[in-house]
Amino acid sequence: MLQTRSFSLQVIKEKRLDYQKKLAESKEEHQSFYEEGSVKRKTFLDQLIESSDKTGANLTDVELRDEVDTFMIAGSDTTASIVSFALVMLAMFPEMQDKVYEEVSEVLGSDKPVEWTDLGKFVYLERVLKETLRLFPVGIGVARSVSKELELDGYILPAGSTAVVITLALHRDPEVWPDPLRFDPDRFLPEEVSKRHPYSWIPFSGGPRNCIGPKYAMMAMKALTATVVRQYKLSTTYKKVEDIKLQFDVAIRPVHGYKISMELRSSA
Numbered sequence: 001m002l003q004t005r006s007f008s009l010q011v012i013k014e015k016r017l018d019y020q021k022k023l024a025e026s027k028e029e030h031q032s033f034y035e036e037g038s039v040k041r042k043t044f045l046d047q048l049i050e051s052s053d054k055t056g057a058n059l060t061d062v063e064l065r066d067e068v069d070t071f072m073i074a075g076s077d078t079t080a081s082i083v084s085f086a087l088v089m090l091a092m093f094p095e096m097q098d099k100v101y102e103e104v105s106e107v108l109g110s111d112k113p114v115e116w117t118d119l120g121k122f123v124y125l126e127r128v129l130k131e132t133l134r135l136f137p138v139g140i141g142v143a144r145s146v147s148k149e150l151e152l153d154g155y156i157l158p159a160g161s162t163a164v165v166i167t168l169a170l171h172r173d174p175e176v177w178p179d180p181l182r183f184d185p186d187r188f189l190p191e192e193v194s195k196r197h198p199y200s201w202i203p204f205s206g207g208p209r210n211c212i213g214p215k216y217a218m219m220a221m222k223a224l225t226a227t228v229v230r231q232y233k234l235s236t237t238y239k240k241v242e243d244i245k246l247q248f249d250v251a252i253r254p255v256h257g258y259k260i261s262m263e264l265r266s267s268a
């Protein structure tokens with residue numbers, strides 16, 4: 001981790017020097033540094049360096065690195081972990097795996113790679129991923145500091161205290177989710193969703209400081225899961241959701257690993 005962080009810092013220093021050099025050149029030549037309107041896209045780091053400079057925020061290299069790290073950790077570990085849990089679920093429930101395979105084959109045909117325009121058509125896969133996010137919501141909960149005294153359901157939360165919502169407990173509450181340990185993607189059929197409180201499913205948290213990446217995350221998870229299921233048949237020694245004992249580090253993880261066997265499909 002330390003090595004990665006010093007590597008990130010090195011990249012940031014170089015990018016920043018590059019930015020300053022190009023900025024000076026473009027001022028001399030009265031050109032836009034980033035070729036506005038052209039097809040050339042800025043990377044996330046380019047955008048950060050530029051806006052830090054233009055807005056006068058003047059983030060230090062370490063602050064920039066922390067922003068980049070937040071994106072990398074918040075955006076990649078989370079998605080990877082949900083896809084891994086989803087693959088375990090599909091391995092555990094072969095009839096659901098078949099359904100996903102059929103959907104993916106129908107949309108993609110025999111050898112077309114997944115494209116952005118295909119993702120909206122993976123409706124059953126989306127329900128599978130949502131049900132996975134319910135049972136294994138990555139972050140165990142979300143915390144907020146209480147800025148002024150608040151009465152909630154007859155309880156007083158004093159100013160200065162910390163309020164924590166344990167997402168995992170909410171997502172497995174039998175009053176909200178009947179038979180909560182049953183993996184059932186059809187809980188996310190529109191007619192079922194409309195029966196529940198909008199905040200009964202909050203894997204990305206809620207309110208003004210919720211996750212910024214749900215749409216991108218869903219796209220990435222669909223693309224990855226579809227690509228794997230299309231090529232491999234999955235199986236696992238796990239028999240039921242209760243068998244997956246969880247440990248809580250920064251994210252929820254299975255104590256005994258994801259335990260998936262993959263067999264290349266004959267049509268792949």
Ligand code: HEM
Pocket residue numbers: 070071074075076078079082137138139142143203204205206208209210211212213214216217
């Ligand atoms: C399955 C994938 C993901 C899950 C389950 C997830 C979940 C969460 C949760 C629970 C929070 C805490 C929000 C709060 O405190 O209320 C959060 C924050 C955040 N997430 Fe995600 N996330 C995912 C993917 C992503 C992706 C793909 C990105 C970036 C592209 C991202 C960027 C962020 C950032 C920057 C924050 C901090 C927001 C803030 O403090 O204002 N996340 N995420």
